[in-house]
Amino acid sequence: MPVVRALTKVAKKALLAPGCGCQVSAVAVRHVSFSPRQVSNASDASFHSVSFSETDHPKVLITGGLGQLGVGLAKLLRKRYGKNNVILSDIRKPPTHVFHSGPFIYSDILDYKNLREIVVNNRITWLVHYSALLSAVGEANVALARAVNITGLHNILDIAAEHGLRLFVPSTIGAFGPTSPRNPTPDLCVQRPRTIYGVSKVHAELMGEYYHHRYGLDFRCLRYPGIISADSQPGGGTTDYAVQIFHDAVKTGKFECNLKPDTRLPMMYIDDCLRATLEIMEAPAETLSMRTYNINAMSFTPDELVQEVQKQLPDLQVTYKIDPVRQAIADSWPMNFDDSNARNDWSWKHDYDLPELVQTMLNFIGSESQFAQAN
Ligand SMILES: NC(=O)C1=CN([C@@H]2O[C@H](COP(=O)(O)OP(=O)(O)OC[C@H]3O[C@@H](n4cnc5c(N)ncnc54)[C@H](O)[C@@H]3O)[C@@H](O)[C@H]2O)C=CC1
């Protein structure tokens, strides 16, 4: 598969480069007057939150923008800030409609110099860091997940701190583990995830908060539940079944589920997720009592989802063939997410519960499939 080959090549390059972290450090120290790696004591901390004036539009860069979430986020942000103020980037080739919908640029987050050029040349003020390997693909390629999710994040943090960017990095329900309280899971509790994905996301939360306190980096982070979208495909996670069921139900009337029928996980419709992202990015700093928030909308099991879909498509046939890797991951994740801090601090509120989600997904995929048949 070309994408997998490209990713593996990138990872090998990063991992085999002599002291790949040190190379980045050398670049930062040589060319930048202020670098987190140069600041020797807290009183010198001199990275101030964006010189961005609230009356100006931000200039946004989205990394890993061709995955499940990036294209939708770019569409939302472009509507608000103008088409040319939001740049999508990825290491993959964009489909034609994405390429023509606004600025797209190649960016490998493991290439620090290239990242810095993009930020400088485009006068970026906000960075949304979406590049990652998700939970299931991460377990299948730990070395690559470590490079992209951890080394890549280090590059992003340094670039954001050096250039005074507002930085958004999503975390996940996967940042919790079997020893966390699971029903519900609060913002602050034991976090001992058992996947490289989860470990890298806890690392991202802690590093972002550290850079915020140490260097004044304007770091903002939401822990997303499993995200469900109709017009973009998930990238290899544990919650992917909750997207696939809609496509299979409409196209074949049959669905094989890879999680047990009673596996309960927090989930959210993509529109709520993207709106939450916009809201946390726009929230005045003084409303944020924390820098990493849980957000939630609903929580369901495969069995409950099937029952809701069958209200619309009663002939849907469902079988279960459990994937042991995904099942073990799901069994260690939150069942319900406590997002009361987000609701109190910056008035987070979801719009979609399970019935609206199912109706919206079936309407979208159904009309798309009718259109395809007619053409
Ligand atoms: N989709 C979901 O259900 C959830 C997503 N998130 C987080 O949201 C973010 C976006 O998620 P998705 O869009 O679903 O992910 P995805 O897996 O669909 O897309 C990730 C993108 O990162 C790109 N990428 C990989 N290596 C790269 C590199 N070296 N340089 C630049 N780009 C690279 C890939 O080409 C891909 O387009 C991720 O950080 C993920 O952890 C968190 C919780 C739930």
Ligand SMILES: CC(=O)[C@H](N)C(=O)O
């Ligand atoms: C919840 C997530 O972070 C993602 N969808 C995954 O299942 O890995």
